[in-house]
Amino acid sequence: MADVFKAIADETRRAILDELSERDEQTLFELCSRLAMRHAVTSSRQAVSQHLDVLEAAGLVRREKRGRYTFHTIDTRPLAQIAERWPAKEAPQ
Amino acid sequence: MADVFKAIADETRRAILDELSERDEQTLFELCSRLAMRHAVTSSRQAVSQHLDVLEAAGLVRREKRGRYTFHTIDTRPLAQIAERWPAKEAPQ
DNA sequence: AGTATAGGCAAGTGTCCACTTGCCTATCAA
DNA sequence: TTGATAGGCAAGTGGACACTTGCCTATACT
Numbered sequence: 001m002a003d004v005f006k007a008i009a010d011e012t013r014r015a016i017l018d019e020l021s022e023r024d025e026q027t028l029f030e031l032c033s034r035l036a037m038r039h040a041v042t043s044s045r046q047a048v049s050q051h052l053d054v055l056e057a058a059g060l061v062r063r064e065k066r067g068r069y070t071f072h073t074i075d076t077r078p079l080a081q082i083a084e085r086w087p088a089k090e091a092p093q
Numbered sequence: 094m095a096d097v098f099k100a101i102a103d104e105t106r107r108a109i110l111d112e113l114s115e116r117d118e119q120t121l122f123e124l125c126s127r128l129a130m131r132h133a134v135t136s137s138r139q140a141v142s143q144h145l146d147v148l149e150a151a152g153l154v155r156r157e158k159r160g161r162y163t164f165h166t167i168d169t170r171p172l173a174q175i176a177e178r179w180p181a182k183e184a185p186q
Numbered sequence: 187a188g189t190a191t192a193g194g195c196a197a198g199t200g201t202c203c204a205c206t207t208g209c210c211t212a213t214c215a216a
Numbered sequence: 217t218t219g220a221t222a223g224g225c226a227a228g229t230g231g232a233c234a235c236t237t238g239c240c241t242a243t244a245c246t
Contacts, residue, residue, distance in 0.1 A: 010204075
């Protein structure tokens with residue numbers, strides 16, 4: 001669970017989640033080009049790949065290999081637990 | 094908003110939010126002793142104070158000074174926006 | 187006035203981490 | 217089978233940040 005907090009602490013990884021949230025099942029190269037064009041992310045392919053390692057370790061992204069392509073899918077379930085950990089108070093003044 | 098992600102990336106700061114979520118309106122010294130006893134946090138007073146600076150900058154903690162005491166209050170509202178940013182998909186398989 | 191309590195300010199240190207660089211492997215098309 | 221595409225592996229580097237240390241200020245109590 002601590003991995004989830006570390007994962008979303010980085011701006012580039014949040015942009016990756018944004019992008020995967022718009023369009024799922026992207027390959028690494030696809031992600032790189034779309035991040036550059038639509039999210040002003042200039043990171044290299046290796047940098048994005050390392051970010052995907054972190055996101056996968058946190059359970060926020062799943063990888064599925066088919067032939068020479070690896071598709072990436074977002075999994076938002078770990079994020080739901082964050083708001084549940086510190087519940088809103090009953091009566092805001 | 095980026096400050097919120099940075100703020101909750103740290104284990105000690107999450108423990109501070111846990112503690113304030115259980116008991117609000119604590120002073121710095123009160124927080125330090127309760128963190129040590131109940132959350133196994135061994136950080137110094139200065140360390141906790143610096144963490145509270147970060148939490149305040151993120152809008153997650155408010156400070157209120159009365160006399161020689163400063164009381165700390167949790168504000169969970171910024172956390173609600175996290176789950177909203179990456180909405181859950183409609184039909185999980 | 188003097189002392190204890192509650193807390194702030196600021197410089198220094200060590201560690202983690204994002205990113206780069208260079209090279210290697212695997213799959214597919216001609 | 218040669219080349220292009222898609223991606224992995226690993227070492228090195230620079231900067232951000234959590235934490236300490238030392239000293240200072242302010243409020244309250246006797």
